Amino acid sequence: MAAQEEFFAGIPKIPYSPSAGPADVLCFKHYNAEEVLMGRKMEDWLRFSVCYWHSFCGTGADPFGAPTLHRPWNEGTPMESAKKRLRAAFEFFTKLGVKYYTFHDRDMAPEGSTLEESNRNLDEMTDLALQLQSQTGVRVLWVTCNLFAHPRYMNGAATNPDCHVLAYAGAQLKKGLDTAQKLGAQNFVFWGGREGFLTIHNTDVAAELKHMANFFKMAVKYREKIGLKCQFLIEPKPKEPCKHQYDYDAVSVIGFLKHYGLENDFKLNIEPNHTTLAGHSYEHDVVMASAFGMLGSVDSNTGSPDLGWDTDQFPMDIRNATLLMKTIIEQGGLQPGGLNFDAKVHRESTDLEDLFIAHIGAMDTFARGLRNAVRIIEDGIIPGMVKDRYSSFSHGIGQKVEEGSASLEEMEDFIKQNGEPKVTSGKQEKYESIFNHYI
Numbered sequence: 001m002a003a004q005e006e007f008f009a010g011i012p013k014i015p016y017s018p019s020a021g022p023a024d025v026l027c028f029k030h031y032n033a034e035e036v037l038m039g040r041k042m043e044d045w046l047r048f049s050v051c052y053w054h055s056f057c058g059t060g061a062d063p064f065g066a067p068t069l070h071r072p073w074n075e076g077t078p079m080e081s082a083k084k085r086l087r088a089a090f091e092f093f094t095k096l097g098v099k100y101y102t103f104h105d106r107d108m109a110p111e112g113s114t115l116e117e118s119n120r121n122l123d124e125m126t127d128l129a130l131q132l133q134s135q136t137g138v139r140v141l142w143v144t145c146n147l148f149a150h151p152r153y154m155n156g157a158a159t160n161p162d163c164h165v166l167a168y169a170g171a172q173l174k175k176g177l178d179t180a181q182k183l184g185a186q187n188f189v190f191w192g193g194r195e196g197f198l199t200i201h202n203t204d205v206a207a208e209l210k211h212m213a214n215f216f217k218m219a220v221k222y223r224e225k226i227g228l229k230c231q232f233l234i235e236p237k238p239k240e241p242c243k244h245q246y247d248y249d250a251v252s253v254i255g256f257l258k259h260y261g262l263e264n265d266f267k268l269n270i271e272p273n274h275t276t277l278a279g280h281s282y283e284h285d286v287v288m289a290s291a292f293g294m295l296g297s298v299d300s301n302t303g304s305p306d307l308g309w310d311t312d313q314f315p316m317d318i319r320n321a322t323l324l325m326k327t328i329i330e331q332g333g334l335q336p337g338g339l340n341f342d343a344k345v346h347r348e349s350t351d352l353e354d355l356f357i358a359h360i361g362a363m364d365t366f367a368r369g370l371r372n373a374v375r376i377i378e379d380g381i382i383p384g385m386v387k388d389r390y391s392s393f394s395h396g397i398g399q400k401v402e403e404g405s406a407s408l409e410e411m412e413d414f415i416k417q418n419g420e421p422k423v424t425s426g427k428q429e430k431y432e433s434i435f436n437h438y439i
Contacts, residue, residue, distance in 0.1 A: 007072055007088040008352055013095050014360060025357045031367035033097060037374045038329065043099070045329070045370055047338030048363055049141040050096070051299075052103035054312060055355055056089045060347035068347045078110040082125055090132040096359055100141035102189075102340050105176050106149065115168070119175050126182055133183065141338050142187035142233065142269075142297065145169075145176040148194045148241070156194045158215035159208035159246070166211065173219060181228045186336040187297060188228075189269050190216070191235040196242030209246060213260035220265045231336050233269035233296045236285065238278040240310055249278040250285035254292050267296030271342055272320070273303035273310055283323040290331045297337025298324065300366065314343040314362040319439055321369025322376075329373050339366060372438045381434055385427070 017027040033043035060068035073084035086108065093101055108129065109121040133139060147157035147169050155161060157169035180188050195212055197203040219232065234257070236247045247253045250268055257263040268289045275285040282302070289295035302315045315321060328334055341362055345354045376382055392398040397414045400406040 004087050004091075005084070007084075007091055008095060008356075011095060011353060011356060014097055014356065025360065026353065028360060028364055028367070030364040030371070031360075037370060038378075040333070042367060042370060044335070045325075045333060046363075046366055047100060047141070047334055048098045048366075049100035049102050049338050049340040050089070050093055050098050050359065051340055051342050052089060052101060052107045054342065054344035055092070055359075056085050057107050058344050060350070062347060065347070068350055069345075070350075071352075079121065079124070082109055082121075083128060086125065086128055086132065090136055090138060092355065093138045094136050096356065098359075099137065100139055100186075100338055100340075102140070102142050102144070102342075104144050104146040105172070105179060106146040111150065115171055118172075122175065122179060126179055129183060140180070140183045140185040141340055142189045142230075143176060143180040143183070143185045144189040144191060145172050147172065148191075153194050156192075156196070156208070158192065158212040159195045161204075161208075166215065170215065170218060173215075174222060177219065177222055177226065177228055180230055181226055185230050187231045187233050187269075188223075189233045189235055189297075190219075190266075191237065191269075192245060192247050193237070193241055195247065196239075196245035198243045209256070210260075212246065213256070213262065216260075216262055216266070220262070231296055232266045233337070234266050235269040235271060235274070235299065236278075237271070237274040237310075240277070249275065249280065250289045250292075250294070254289070254294055257294075263294075267294050267337075269297040269299060269337070269340075270295065271299035271301060272315070272324075273299075273301050273312060273342075276303050276305050277308075277310060282317075282320045283327065286324050286327050290327050293331075295327070295331060295334070295337075297334055298328075298339050299342035300324070300339040300362065301341065301343040312342060312344050314341065314345075314358045316361055316365050318365055318368050318372070321366045322372040322435075322439060323369075325366065325369040326373035326376060329370075329377060375438050376435070382431060385431065385434075 011026065015027050016032050017024065018029055020027050020029050031042065033041065035042045037045065056073070058069060073088040074081050076084065089101065105122055109118070109125040112118040112121055147153055152165055152168060153160070158166060160166050177188065223232070234247055234253050236249050236253050237245050238248045239245055246256070250270060253268055254263070257266055270285045270289055272282045272286070276282060286295060286298060300315050302313050302317060302320065303311045304313070341359060343358070343362065345358050393402045397406060397410060400410065
C-alpha cells in the first residue's frame with residue numbers, strides 16, 4: 001500500500017496513550033487492544049468494525065442541504081472513484097487499528113444498467129478487496145445487499161407485490177452471498193428498509209410476511225448449497241423509510257422467525273438507534289435479543305431521542321456502553337458478530353481527521369464500558385443482589401415453577417398454607433446508585 005496515494009497524510013497509526021490530555025484526540029486513552037479482561041483480549045471482546053457506507057460513501061447531504069463532505073477519493077469515473085475509495089478505506093482501517101469492516105454490495109461497486117454489469121463491477125471491486133485484505137489482515141465482519149435504494153424497490157424487495165421485483169432481489173441476494181463467501185465474511189445481514197407499508201389500504205400483510213419468510217428460506221438453502229460458513233442476521237427497525245416496518249423490534253423479529261421456523265437459521269443485529277426509534281430504552285433490544293439467545297451482533301451507534309428519525313451518531317455515552325457490554329459479557333461475547341460503527345460524522349464535521357476522532361472517541365467509550373462491566377461482574381454486588389431477589393425460585397414451590405413442573409392446584413395449596421405474600425422493596429434507587437459507582 002506504500003506505493004499508492006496516501007489519503008490521510010499526516011495521520012499515523014493511532015497509538016494507545018493512557019496519560020494523554022483532554023485535547024489529545026488522535027490517540028486511544030482507554031482502548032488497549034492487547035489488554036486482557038476476564039481471560040480475553042479487549043479487541044476480542046469488542047471486535048470493532050468500520051462501516052463503509054457512512055464513512056466512505058457519505059457526502060453530508062440531507063433533505064435540506066447539498067453535500068458538505070468533499071472527499072479526495074470521490075474523483076474520476078464511478079469505477080475509478082470506487083477503487084480510490086476502497087484503498088482509502090483500507091488505509092483508514094490499518095491506521096485506526098480495526099480488524100473488521102462492513103459494506104453493502106452497492107457501496108463497494110456502482111450499480112450498472114443491468115444485473116450482469118452490476119455483477120461484473122462487484123467482481124472487479126471484490127478482487128481488489130481480496131488483495132487488500134490479504135495485505136492488511138483486515139477482514140469482513142458482514143456483508144449486506146442494498147435492497148432499498150433503487151426505485152425498483154420503492155414498494156419493497158422481498159415483500160413487493162410484484163414478483164418480478166422479488167425475483168430481482170433474489171438474484172441480487174444470490175450474488176451477495178457469493179460475495180460473502182469470496183471475501184470470507186463472518187456474517188450476512190438482512191435489513192428490510194422497504195419491507196413494510198405506508199398504508200394498510202393497499203397491503204396484504206399476511207401475504208407479504210409469507211413471501212418475506214420464503215425469501216429468507218431461499219437464502220438459507222443457497223447458503224447450504226454453496227457451503228457458506230457465516231451467520232445470518234436480521235436487523236430490526238420500526239420505521240423509516242417505511243411508515244411501519246415488519247422487523248419492528250427484537251421481539252417482533254424473534255416472533256416472526258419462530259412462526260416461520262427460521263429461529264435456528266438467523267440471529268439479530270441490533271442497532272440501538274433503531275431501538276430508541278421503537279420507543280424503547282437504548283439497551284432494550286440488546287438485552288431482549290440476548291435473553292432469547294438471539295443476539296448476534298450490534299451496530300453500535302446512537303441517536304437523539306428527542307428526534308423522530310435515524311441520526312446514526314457515534315456512541316459516546318459511557319452509561320449506555322456499560323449496559324451493552326455487561327449483556328455481551330454475560331452471554332460470552334459477540335463472536336462471530338461484533339461492534340460495527342454504523343455511524344456518520346455530522347455534516348458539519350468536514351475535516352478528514354474528524355473520521356478518526358469520531359471512531360477513536362466511540363472506541364474509547366466502549367473500552368470504558370467494557371472495563372466498567374467487568375468490574376460490575378467481578379465485584380459481584382449487583383449480580384448478587386439480583387440473585388438474592390429471585391432466590392425463592394431456587395427451592396420448594398419456586399423451584400418447581402423454575403423447572404416447569406408446577407400446577408395451578410399446587411399454587412392454590414401453597415397460598416392456603418402460607419397466606420398473603422409480604423411486600424418486598426425492589427430497591428431501584430439502590431441499584432442505580434451502585435451502578436453509578438462504576439461509571
